[in-house]
Each structure stands twice: as C-alpha cells, then as structure tokens.
Amino acid sequence: MISELIARSNRLGSDPRNTNYAGGNTSAKATATDPVTGKPVELLWVKGSGGDLGTLTESGLAVLRLDRLRALADVYPGVEREDEMVAAFDYCLHGKGGAAPSIDTAMHGLVDAAHVDHLHPDSGIALATAADGEKLTEQCFGDRVVWVPWRRPGFQLGLDIARIKAEHPKAIGCILGGHGITAWGDTSDEAEAHSLEIIRTAARFLAEHGRPEPFGPVVHEPLPEAERRERAAALAPVIRGLASTDRRQIGHFTDSEVVLDFLSRKEHPRLAALGTSCPDHFLRTKVRPLVLDLPPTVPPAEAIERLRELHAAYREDYRAYYERYATPDSPPMRGADPAIVLVPGVGMFSFGADAQTARVAGEFYVNAINVMRGAESVSAYTPIDEREKFRIEYWALEEAKLQRRPAPKPLATRVALVTGAASGIGKAVAQRLVAEGACVVVADLSPAGELATALGGPDKAISVVADVTDEKRIRAAFQAAALAFGGIDLVVNNAGLSISKSLLETTTHDWDLQHDVMARGSFLVSREAARMMIEQGMGGDIVYITSKNSVFAGPNNIAYSATKADQAHQVRLLAAELGEHGIRVNGVNPDGVVRGSGIFAGGWGAQRAAVYGVKEEELGAFYAQRTLLKREVLPEHVANAVFVLTGGELSHTTGVHVPVDAGVAAAFLR
Known part of the structure; x- marks a missing residue:
C-alpha cells in the first residue's frame, strides 16, 4: 500500500500539469497491527509538511491513527481557533510518526475515502479563480465535481470537504475556490484516475471554450x-x-x-x-x-x-x-x-x-x-x-x-566565479565554496560540465568556457553568472600556467604567455568582477591565488615568479581602490601544489624536479621536507584559506596575503 502511494505521488508530482513543485499532498488509509496491543488499527499515511510529490519517499510520509484524528472533530473549537488543531496532530501520530504532519492532514483524514489527492494544477486553479468559477465548474463537470468556496487550508476545510463528499456520493472530487483541486477513490489507481480526469477535463474545457488572446493584443514584441x-x-x-x-x-x-x-x-x-x-x-x-x-x-x-x-x-x-x-x-x-x-x-x-x-x-x-x-x-x-x-x-x-528551516551555511546567497576551476586548486576551491553554500561558476579553458554536475547541477554550479586572456570570453562568463544566479559576489583568480626556464632560455613568447594568462588575465577578470559588484551595490570578495614565489626568489623561474609578483601587487592596488565599494581583495600564497595539479601534470612538475635533482613523483615530498612543518601542501589546504578569507569571520580584512606553504622561511612576509 505504501509503495502504491509513493508511486502514485511520484507520477502525479513529476508532471507540472498536475501540480507545482512541493505543492499538494496525497494519502492512503489502511489497517495495520498495533505493535503494543497486537490488534488492528486504522492508519493514515499522508505526505508530510514541506515535501515534494515528485521526489517523495517513505520518510516523507506522516503516519497517524485515524481514530484519534477523527476524534479531533469532537473537540474542534471552531474556525477562529482552528490553528490549534495542527499541534493536536502530534498526539495522533503512530509510532515514530514519520514526517511532520502538514496543515492539509485534516482534509485527508476526515474525507471518507481510502485514497485522497490534493493538487494544484493550472487548469483546475484557472476555474477556481474565475469570477464565475462555481457556474463554470458545473458546466465543465456536471455533478461529477463539486465547487467548494474559498476557505483557508485547515481543519474547517477538511470538515467542509468531508461533508460535501458525503452529500454528493457521485462526485469524484472538488474544485477549491481560489486554490486547487481534491480528488478521491477507493483504490490508489482510482484516486489517481479521478485526479487526472479533473485536470484533463478542465484543460479540455478551457481549450474548447476559451477565447483567443485572453491577455489582449501584442503591444511590444520581445527583443531578439x-x-x-x-x-x-x-x-x-x-x-x-x-x-x-x-x-x-x-x-x-x-x-x-x-x-x-x-x-x-x-x-x-x-x-x-x-x-x-x-x-x-x-x-x-x-x-x-x-x-x-x-x-x-x-x-x-x-x-x-x-x-x-x-x-x-x-x-x-x-x-x-x-x-x-x-x-x-x-x-x-x-x-x-x-x-x-x-x-x-x-x-x-x-x-x-x-x-x-x-x-x-x-x-x-x-x-x-x-x-x-x-x-x-x-x-x-x-x-x-x-x-x-x-x-x-x-x-x-x-x-x-x-x-524549522536549518540555519544557512556561511556562503549561502553568495555567487562565486573560479577561474582555472577544472582541476587542482581551482577544483578544490569550487568544491569547498559549494560545500559552504555558495553557487559557483566553474570557469576553465575546457568545458567542465561533469564537475558542475558533481557539484550539484545548475542550482549549485554551472560550467563556462573562459580564456582569461580574451575580454569577450570573460565578459560572457560574467553574463552567464548573471543569468544563472543574478550576479557575482566572490571571484577567485586561479587560472595559470608555469614555464620553468633560466633567464637565458626564457623567450619573449614565454614571458608574454606567462604574463598574458596570469597578470593580464587576473586584471581583466578583476575588472569585470568589480564592474558587476559595483552595479549590485552589495560589496564582494576578490581572491588571488598567487604563490610564495611572489616574494621568494628561486632559480630558473623568472617569467612565472615575476608575474606572481605582479598579481601580488594587484591585490594591494585593488584593495586600496575598491574598498569604498565594500569590495575586499586578498591573496593566498601557496607553496608548490603537486597533487591533482593540471600545471604540474602538464610539464611544470618535470621541469621543477629537474631543477632540484629529484624524481618527478617525489617532488611533493621534496617540497614538504624543505618547509618548517614538513608537510605537503594540497589543493584543499588552499581552498581552506579561500574560505577563511571569504566566509565572514575576516570581514574587516583586505589587502593581505595568507601563506599556505607549511612554513617557508624565505617567503615570510615582511
């Protein structure tokens, strides 16, 4: 019986013609054995408060004893105090009771039918909100569906529908004025069939009797x-x-x-x-x-x-x-x-x-x-x-x-854009931001749809292809953020590449490529972010993933380290300029992050291993041993720092760089 109820609910709730998301409720009545007395007891299984029919599972059902629920009619104090009845539902629960009973529980328990559906179909509500809805309901359904004048959901509405069903034995359901429909049946299949009959008959009636252009003539065509x-x-x-x-x-x-x-x-x-x-x-x-x-x-x-x-x-x-x-x-x-x-x-x-x-x-x-x-x-x-x-x-x-809603997570209502987000540090940052409640735009040179899906899909994350050296592609990425989530609040400049060569081996192409992606790219991203944040007027955060190399002079690294120093100073410059708009700009200075890094996997790891005379697979351990803490820096450690800077506890901090390098004395900030 429960499986039938769940299946019926999912079928009805998955079709938007039947009801809206999280709208309506379904129920079933049956006899079970009371585990205390061993005697039969009549129970009601009904969708609980806050659930969605399309995705309903057994845990979303409230389970109540019918004898106790029906007995509430004898102590009902009247419509002026009907809200008190909701608290009384708790005394009707069976066993652990399941989900919290909704305000519509009385409708399902008091109506004399084994199966009841209450839904919000557009076609049914159209009749329910028509000026002459009662007349149209009779014209559409005859005596098969009964009109119920508007009444706020609650115990009295349950009594009204129960009375109407008793007075109209031929009726399969009713139109609730201003609200929706209720249908019933002796079996689960019959209740579902009656619900669909009401919905489809109403839709057919509107199609056959409705006048064309009910909203009047076109006065303004949509823009292309x-x-x-x-x-x-x-x-x-x-x-x-x-x-x-x-x-x-x-x-x-x-x-x-x-x-x-x-x-x-x-x-x-x-x-x-x-x-x-x-x-x-x-x-x-x-x-x-x-x-x-x-x-x-x-x-x-x-x-x-x-x-x-x-x-x-x-x-x-x-x-x-x-x-x-x-x-x-x-x-x-x-x-x-x-x-x-x-x-x-x-x-x-x-x-x-x-x-x-x-x-x-x-x-x-x-x-x-x-x-x-x-x-x-x-x-x-x-x-x-x-x-x-x-x-x-x-x-x-x-x-x-x-x-009763859970407390919001620290980054709830924040929209983030992370560049270079398909792997390594960027991926870890995107994962951490979503876990803390943010919506994230995953920006990378290559599509990252699988990552966006893994992060929770379009209500949590979207993927955009963005070359940070291309102003048009950057603008398009921010436009995608605006259309998907309304704007932007947090930007992480992470996109980058690494070329490890000595001064004499470094070509002008190497130099220009390194600076185009990181120095110029982060400038372009930050400029577009600032423009949108200023338009919103809600402040924001810009975080640069720089490097310990922005302050540490290592061998064979002129192009990379110079551009990291450029990014590090952008942090200070933009913090000074954007503070009046409530926009905070900070940086994170990691040591080399080997594990999961697209940069290291793309050749940088082999080049740096050769510089230090170690095997490439031992590079992470080598970096760890030269630190004070003797610990390898992983992508999630950098992500932790991004969250600390943006999660709200450091609301008065801007223009700083947070080292995440396990302690490199030569890179201490001065």
Missing part, C-alpha cells in the same frame, strides 16, 4: 534573443541588488515563451497587479510582482533608473499592505523587496534564499500566468482578496515552518 539576453545580463545585477535591500538573494532569469508572450500583451500590467491566488503561488512569489512600465526599446540606463524608482514605490506599497492587515500577533514583516520582477521584452527575474528557491519562484509565476490565461479566456481572473493573502503569508503556522 541575443539582444534580449545581453539586456537581461546587464539588468540582472542591478535588479538583484534592489531585491537584496533587506537581505541578500540569489537570482534566476527566465525568458520562456510563456513569460515573453504575457509581457508582450496589453493586459499584463492589470493582471500582474492582481497578484497570484493559490497559497503555494503567492507564498513563493509574494503578493504581486514588480513590473517595469517601459517598452523594451528604451536604453538600459533609462530602464535602470525607472527600476530604482519602481522598487522604492514597491517597498512603500508592501509596507502599507503589511500595516493594513497586521495584528498585534502577526510575525514581523519579513522584507519589502519583490520576489518577481517582470521586464517587458526581456523576461522575468525571480529571487530566493538559494538558487533552487529563486528558480522555483519563477516556475510558480509561470503557473500563475497559465492560471490567469485560463481564467481570462472563459471569464475574468479573480484571485482571493488581499486580506486572505496576508492571513496566509503571515500565518503563525507558516512562520513556524520557516523557523
């Missing part, structure tokens, strides 16, 4: 793709900075056909102002989006100036919304910045505490666009009123759910 994405990359850091006024956010950009079509139409300002309706939607997207009210053809500078004005007005409006409806018991205002910013002709920028939350917020607004299209095609889009939205957004139960 290349121009659109260049404009988006230019706007993203500015918008991210605005959306992070109260707390730093990660961004996500979407220019799907659904979004671009909506923003090209005459009615999009009116509809966007109405906000979303389904609780799952507006909890992610906020009460309404910020919409740029200029055509796509305006110059970027004019668009940015107007966005700043609109953002200030948005914050004032949101504060007024909070003050209109807040009571002495309401949680404090969580922040007045928008979660969704719509730019006609360009696309949608969505924001959240991490990349997944930002991406999902955008997906929810796409759901809302689909809902608005469906409702407007057959009626008029009429979401639940603002007071009800506030009651849910600042619900004590929602606040409690937020408080």
Whole structure:
C-alpha cells in the first residue's frame, strides 16, 4: 500500500500539469497491527509538511491513527481557533510518526475515502479563480465535481470537504475556490484516475471554450534573443541588488515563451497587479510582482533608473499592505523587496534564499500566468482578496515552518566565479565554496560540465568556457553568472600556467604567455568582477591565488615568479581602490601544489624536479621536507584559506596575503 502511494505521488508530482513543485499532498488509509496491543488499527499515511510529490519517499510520509484524528472533530473549537488543531496532530501520530504532519492532514483524514489527492494544477486553479468559477465548474463537470468556496487550508476545510463528499456520493472530487483541486477513490489507481480526469477535463474545457488572446493584443514584441539576453545580463545585477535591500538573494532569469508572450500583451500590467491566488503561488512569489512600465526599446540606463524608482514605490506599497492587515500577533514583516520582477521584452527575474528557491519562484509565476490565461479566456481572473493573502503569508503556522528551516551555511546567497576551476586548486576551491553554500561558476579553458554536475547541477554550479586572456570570453562568463544566479559576489583568480626556464632560455613568447594568462588575465577578470559588484551595490570578495614565489626568489623561474609578483601587487592596488565599494581583495600564497595539479601534470612538475635533482613523483615530498612543518601542501589546504578569507569571520580584512606553504622561511612576509 505504501509503495502504491509513493508511486502514485511520484507520477502525479513529476508532471507540472498536475501540480507545482512541493505543492499538494496525497494519502492512503489502511489497517495495520498495533505493535503494543497486537490488534488492528486504522492508519493514515499522508505526505508530510514541506515535501515534494515528485521526489517523495517513505520518510516523507506522516503516519497517524485515524481514530484519534477523527476524534479531533469532537473537540474542534471552531474556525477562529482552528490553528490549534495542527499541534493536536502530534498526539495522533503512530509510532515514530514519520514526517511532520502538514496543515492539509485534516482534509485527508476526515474525507471518507481510502485514497485522497490534493493538487494544484493550472487548469483546475484557472476555474477556481474565475469570477464565475462555481457556474463554470458545473458546466465543465456536471455533478461529477463539486465547487467548494474559498476557505483557508485547515481543519474547517477538511470538515467542509468531508461533508460535501458525503452529500454528493457521485462526485469524484472538488474544485477549491481560489486554490486547487481534491480528488478521491477507493483504490490508489482510482484516486489517481479521478485526479487526472479533473485536470484533463478542465484543460479540455478551457481549450474548447476559451477565447483567443485572453491577455489582449501584442503591444511590444520581445527583443531578439541575443539582444534580449545581453539586456537581461546587464539588468540582472542591478535588479538583484534592489531585491537584496533587506537581505541578500540569489537570482534566476527566465525568458520562456510563456513569460515573453504575457509581457508582450496589453493586459499584463492589470493582471500582474492582481497578484497570484493559490497559497503555494503567492507564498513563493509574494503578493504581486514588480513590473517595469517601459517598452523594451528604451536604453538600459533609462530602464535602470525607472527600476530604482519602481522598487522604492514597491517597498512603500508592501509596507502599507503589511500595516493594513497586521495584528498585534502577526510575525514581523519579513522584507519589502519583490520576489518577481517582470521586464517587458526581456523576461522575468525571480529571487530566493538559494538558487533552487529563486528558480522555483519563477516556475510558480509561470503557473500563475497559465492560471490567469485560463481564467481570462472563459471569464475574468479573480484571485482571493488581499486580506486572505496576508492571513496566509503571515500565518503563525507558516512562520513556524520557516523557523524549522536549518540555519544557512556561511556562503549561502553568495555567487562565486573560479577561474582555472577544472582541476587542482581551482577544483578544490569550487568544491569547498559549494560545500559552504555558495553557487559557483566553474570557469576553465575546457568545458567542465561533469564537475558542475558533481557539484550539484545548475542550482549549485554551472560550467563556462573562459580564456582569461580574451575580454569577450570573460565578459560572457560574467553574463552567464548573471543569468544563472543574478550576479557575482566572490571571484577567485586561479587560472595559470608555469614555464620553468633560466633567464637565458626564457623567450619573449614565454614571458608574454606567462604574463598574458596570469597578470593580464587576473586584471581583466578583476575588472569585470568589480564592474558587476559595483552595479549590485552589495560589496564582494576578490581572491588571488598567487604563490610564495611572489616574494621568494628561486632559480630558473623568472617569467612565472615575476608575474606572481605582479598579481601580488594587484591585490594591494585593488584593495586600496575598491574598498569604498565594500569590495575586499586578498591573496593566498601557496607553496608548490603537486597533487591533482593540471600545471604540474602538464610539464611544470618535470621541469621543477629537474631543477632540484629529484624524481618527478617525489617532488611533493621534496617540497614538504624543505618547509618548517614538513608537510605537503594540497589543493584543499588552499581552498581552506579561500574560505577563511571569504566566509565572514575576516570581514574587516583586505589587502593581505595568507601563506599556505607549511612554513617557508624565505617567503615570510615582511
């Protein structure tokens, strides 16, 4: 039975036509043996709070005794105190109970059906948010699906649906006004079939009865793709900075056909102002989006100036919304910045505490666009009123759910770009930054898609091909960061190569190549990083992976050591120049890092081993023995130093170099 429930949940949840990410819940009732009494006991297995149907596993189910859950109806104190019932669910848990029960548990337990599905399909919500939704529901389904007027999720809604099912024995489910659908069945297959019947029948009804162009005529065509994405990359850091006024956010950009079509139409300002309706939607997207009210053809500078004005007005409006409806018991205002910013002709920028939350917020607004299209095609889009939205957004139960979230990691909401990240030090740095909560752009001469996937995929890391000697490729790498995550906060200049020759053997080509990659390359990367960080207005970190050779004079190393000294002084110069913008610039000076190094594997190791008269495979041990600590320096040791410099504890440190060389006295900083 549990396996059937999980399989049904995964099938329903993996299709976005059925429900949104982490939206809805499913359940099953069955008899099991009470391990204490040895007697049969009726149990309810239901998706717990915060889970996702598409990826649900058994550990995500709450398990409750039905006799105790149903007995709560006898002590229910009424709708004004229904929130107290959620705490009572804990006294109905069976055994260890599994996941925390959600607010919808009553709906599943009180409805007299073995299997129940509650979902948020766009087609169902379109009918649920239509001005004459009750009439349309009857027209669409007859007596097979029943209309339930809007009621906030909770115990009373569970009682309402249970009563409606009892009064309509032919019904397979209901449309919940302003919200979604609920379906039921005697078997798991029947419940799933009824859910899909409601969803598909509603979609068919909208397609057959809906008027064309429900959003009105096109007034502004989207910009061509290349121009659109260049404009988006230019706007993203500015918008991210605005959306992070109260707390730093990660961004996500979407220019799907659904979004671009909506923003090209005459009615999009009116509809966007109405906000979303389904609780799952507006909890992610906020009460309404910020919409740029200029055509796509305006110059970027004019668009940015107007966005700043609109953002200030948005914050004032949101504060007024909070003050209109807040009571002495309401949680404090969580922040007045928008979660969704719509730019006609360009696309949608969505924001959240991490990349997944930002991406999902955008997906929810796409759901809302689909809902608005469906409702407007057959009626008029009429979401639940603002007071009800506030009651849910600042619900004590929602606040409690937020408080249960784990504490953020030190680099959460930070976006990093690491050059030379495919191997060695760069790879170790990228791994450490992701482990500490950052989103990372893995930049290297060669594609590093496998590494980006291993780091967690597009919600954690992306790969870009970047030659640090090429200004256009560097700019493209930062544009990719802006489109994927909203901007940049942390840059690690690690890309490099090494040529080990004596002065007389060093050619001008050797010299120029060494300086182009490291001195010129780190200058170009830092310049683009500073430009984006200044646009964001949130400060930032630039870290140079220099070398002990920047201060230590060794043999046969003129080109490499000279360019490392150049990088070391760039740290001081940029720290002095960028401090007024809150941008800290620091360096890390490692000893030779042999293990995992692309540089050493590419010939440098053999050259340095020959200089010192040791075997190449013994070079790491040789380096270790000449240090005070007699320890080999590994890539992860350098990564540790990068994290220490950027993780928050050294917030007042800039312009310094941290040695990671196990103690090379000749390289002591003076």
